[in-house]
Amino acid sequence: MNELKKRIKYNKFLSSIFLIIGLLSTLVGLFLLTVLFVDLFIDGYPRLTYKFLTSFPSRIPEKAGILSAWVGSFLILFVTALAAIPIGVAAGIYLEEYGRKNWITNIIEINIANLAGVPSIVYGLLALGLFVYFFKFGESILTGGLTLALLILPMVIMATRESIRAIPNSIREASYALGATKWQTVQWHIFPYSLGGILTGIIIGLSRAIGETAPIITVGALTFIAFLPSPPITSDFPFLSFKWLFDPFTAMPIQMFNWVSRPQKEFQVNAAAAGIILMIMTLIMNGLAIYIRYRFRKKIKW
Amino acid sequence: MVRDSIKAEVKNLNFFYGNVQALKNINLDILEKRVTALIGPSGCGKTTFLRCFNRMHDLYPHNRYEGSIILKPDDIDIISPNIDPIEVRMRISMVFQKPNPFPKTIFENVAYGLRVRGISNKKVLAEVVEKSLRGAALWDEVKDRLDKPAFDLSGGQQQRLCIARALATNPEILLFDEPTSALDPIATSKIEELIVELKNNVTIIIVTHNMQQAARVSEYTAFMYLGEIIEYGKTEKIFTAPSEKLTEEYITGRFG
Numbered sequence: 359m360n361e362l363k364k365r366i367k368y369n370k371f372l373s374s375i376f377l378i379i380g381l382l383s384t385l386v387g388l389f390l391l392t393v394l395f396v397d398l399f400i401d402g403y404p405r406l407t408y409k410f411l412t413s414f415p416s417r418i419p420e421k422a423g424i425l426s427a428w429v430g431s432f433l434i435l436f437v438t439a440l441a442a443i444p445i446g447v448a449a450g451i452y453l454e455e456y457g458r459k460n461w462i463t464n465i466i467e468i469n470i471a472n473l474a475g476v477p478s479i480v481y482g483l484l485a486l487g488l489f490v491y492f493f494k495f496g497e498s499i500l501t502g503g504l505t506l507a508l509l510i511l512p513m514v515i516m517a518t519r520e521s522i523r524a525i526p527n528s529i530r531e532a533s534y535a536l537g538a539t540k541w542q543t544v545q546w547h548i549f550p551y552s553l554g555g556i557l558t559g560i561i562i563g564l565s566r567a568i569g570e571t572a573p574i575i576t577v578g579a580l581t582f583i584a585f586l587p588s589p590p591i592t593s594d595f596p597f598l599s600f601k602w603l604f605d606p607f608t609a610m611p612i613q614m615f616n617w618v619s620r621p622q623k624e625f626q627v628n629a630a631a632a633g634i635i636l637m638i639m640t641l642i643m644n645g646l647a648i649y650i651r652y653r654f655r656k657k658i659k660w
Numbered sequence: 661m662v663r664d665s666i667k668a669e670v671k672n673l674n675f676f677y678g679n680v681q682a683l684k685n686i687n688l689d690i691l692e693k694r695v696t697a698l699i700g701p702s703g704c705g706k707t708t709f710l711r712c713f714n715r716m717h718d719l720y721p722h723n724r725y726e727g728s729i730i731l732k733p734d735d736i737d738i739i740s741p742n743i744d745p746i747e748v749r750m751r752i753s754m755v756f757q758k759p760n761p762f763p764k765t766i767f768e769n770v771a772y773g774l775r776v777r778g779i780s781n782k783k784v785l786a787e788v789v790e791k792s793l794r795g796a797a798l799w800d801e802v803k804d805r806l807d808k809p810a811f812d813l814s815g816g817q818q819q820r821l822c823i824a825r826a827l828a829t830n831p832e833i834l835l836f837d838e839p840t841s842a843l844d845p846i847a848t849s850k851i852e853e854l855i856v857e858l859k860n861n862v863t864i865i866i867v868t869h870n871m872q873q874a875a876r877v878s879e880y881t882a883f884m885y886l887g888e889i890i891e892y893g894k895t896e897k898i899f900t901a902p903s904e905k906l907t908e909e910y911i912t913g914r915f916g
Contacts, residue, residue, distance in 0.1 A: 458721060528760040532822070534719055536773040536829065537750035546772070551763060658763040 395637070402630030410631060414584040415613065419624030424632050426583040427613035430499070431568055433587060433602065434609055437503020438510065438567050443560055446511050450518025455544055474512035481509045482576025490577055497578030499587060500603040505573050510563035517559020521552035554654020561647035565640045571611040582616065583608045610636045665732070667692040667833060667863040668713070672727035673739070675708060675717070682708045684887045690833070695855060695864045697878035697895065699871060701910065705887040706867045710835050713738065713865065714752045715745035731832070750777070753826035754835040758842045759818035761810035761825070766802050769810045769821055773829035788828050796824035797854050816847025823854065834858065836866040840873065852877050871911060875899050883907045
C-alpha cells in the first residue's frame with residue numbers, strides 16, 4: 359500500500375515538472391513581448407501626435423511624420439489584396455474541389471507549402487526581375503503590391519484549402535445528390551461555408567504583408583517621399599485615375615528602417631512612434647480576423 | 661390481382677472499387693410505388709448497390725460499373741457512361757444515413773433542389789417548400805420558423821427535413837440509406853410511418869440494418885451477402901419462409 363502511494367507521489371512529481379517548464383516557457387515569451395511593447399511605447403510616446411500622422415518626412419526630426427508611409431502601406435496593401443485574394447481563393451478551390459488527387463496535385467501541394475517558407479527577399483528579387491524589368495511597371499505602388507501579393511499567395515491558398523477541408527463530405531454528397539453541378543456546389547455551399555476560414559487566412563496574410571520590408575526595398579521603395587501619390591478620384595471625366603498605381607512609394611517599415619539608421623537620437627523616437635502605429639495596425643487586423651472567425655463559427659456548425 | 665409494374669430493371673450489375681469487386685452479377689426488378697428493402701450483414705454491398713441508382717460512385721475516382729440499370733418508362737440505362745449522372749440524380753433522390761441538412765435556413769434546405777434547376781420564383785418556391793414539408797410530415801412543426809437554421813431542429817426533424825428536400829424535386833425513385841440508424845426509437849417510428857405513406861406516390865428503395873424495420877415498411881426484400889443477392893422476393897415470404905438457408909440464418913440472427 360505504501361509502495362503504491364510512493365509511486366503515485368513520484369508520478370505526480372514528474373508531472374509537475376513539466377507544468378513548471380511549460381509555465382516558464384509561456385511566461386518568457388509573454389514577458390519579452392510585453393517588455394518590447396512597453397519599451398517601444400515609452401520611447402515613441404512623445405511623438406505620437408495627430409501631426410505625426412499628417413506630416414511628411416523631414417530632415418528635422420520634430421517636424422517629420424509618417425503621412426506618405428501609411429498612405430503608401432495602405433495603397434500597397436490594397437493592390438496586394440486585390441491581386442492575392444481572387445487568385446489565391448480560386449487556386450485553393452480548384453485544388454480541393456476540382457483537381458484530381460494524383461501525383462501532379464501532390465507535387466503542386468508540396469510546392470505551395472514550400473513557397474510559404476521561401477525567404478521574403480527572394481520574392482523581392484523575383485519581383486524586381488519580373489515586374490520592374492520585364493513588365494516595366496517601374497518602382498511603383500503596383501510593383502510593391504504585386505510583390506507582396508506573391509508573398510502571401512501561398513498563405514491564402516493554404517488557408518482556403520484548410521477551411522474547405524473542414525466541410526464534411528456529407529454536405530457535398532447532399533448537394534450532388536440533388537443534381538447540382540460542381541460549380542453550383544462550390545457557389546452555394548463550399549465557398550460560403552469556408553468563407554470564415556478564408557477571410558481569417560487573408561487577414562493574417564495581409565497583416566504579415568504590412569510589416570514586410572525586405573521585398574519592397576528590393577523592388578525599389580523610396581525611403582524619403584514628401585508627396586502623396588496621385589489621387590484615385592479626379593474632377594475630370596472619367597473621374598477615376600489609376601496613375602497612382604505607377605507612382606513611387608514608401609511604406610511604414612521602410613520609414614522606420616530609414617529613421618533607425620539615422621545617427622541623430624531624435625529620429626530613434628520617430629522610429630519607435632512609427633513602430634507603435636504599425637503594431638496597432640497589425641493588432642487591429644488580427645483582431646478583425648479573430649472577430650470574423652468567431653462570427654462565422656457561430657453561424658455555421660456541423 | 662393486378663401485377664405490379666416495373667420501375668427499374670437491374671441486369672447483370674457488377675461494381676468495382678478499383679480492383680475490388682463489390683457487387684457480383686446482380687439481377688432484380690424494382691417495382692413501381694413499392695418499398696424494396698435491402699438487408700444483409702455489414703459490408704455485404706447494400707449501400708454500394710443503393711448508391712449505383714443515383715451514380716454517387718461517379719464522385720470518386722477508380723469506380724467502375726458493368727451491366728445495366730434500366731429506368732422505366734423511358735428505358736434509359738442509368739449507369740451507362742452516356743447518361744449524365746446529373747440527369748440521373750435529378751430524377752432519383754437520396755436520403756442519407758446521417759441527417760445532413762445544409763447550414764442554411766429550413767426554407768433554403770428544401771428549396772435547394774429547385775434552385776439547382778434554376779427556379780427562383782418566390783411563389784413557386786414557397787408552394788413547393790410547403791408541399792414537400794407536408795409530405796415529410798414536418799410542416800406543422802416548422803411552419804412558423806422556416807427562416808431559422810436547419811441545425812436548430814432535432815435529429816429526427818433534420819432527417820425529415822432531408823426527406824422533404826429530396827421530395828421537393830418530385831423524384832421517380834427515393835433512395836434511403838439506413839435513414840434511421842442515427843435516430844432514437846420515436847423519431848425512427850415517425851420516419852417509418854412516413855415511408856409507408858410516401859410509397860403511394862414514389863418508388864422507394866431502403867437499405868436497413870434493422871430487420872424489423874424491413875419487415876414493417878417494405879413489400880419486397882432483397883437479402884444480400886458478400887456482394888450478391890442471395891434471395892429476393894415478397895417481404896412476407898423472405899421473413900416467414902425463406903428458401904435459402906443463408907437467408908434463414910441471417911433472419912433468425914445466427915450470423916450478421
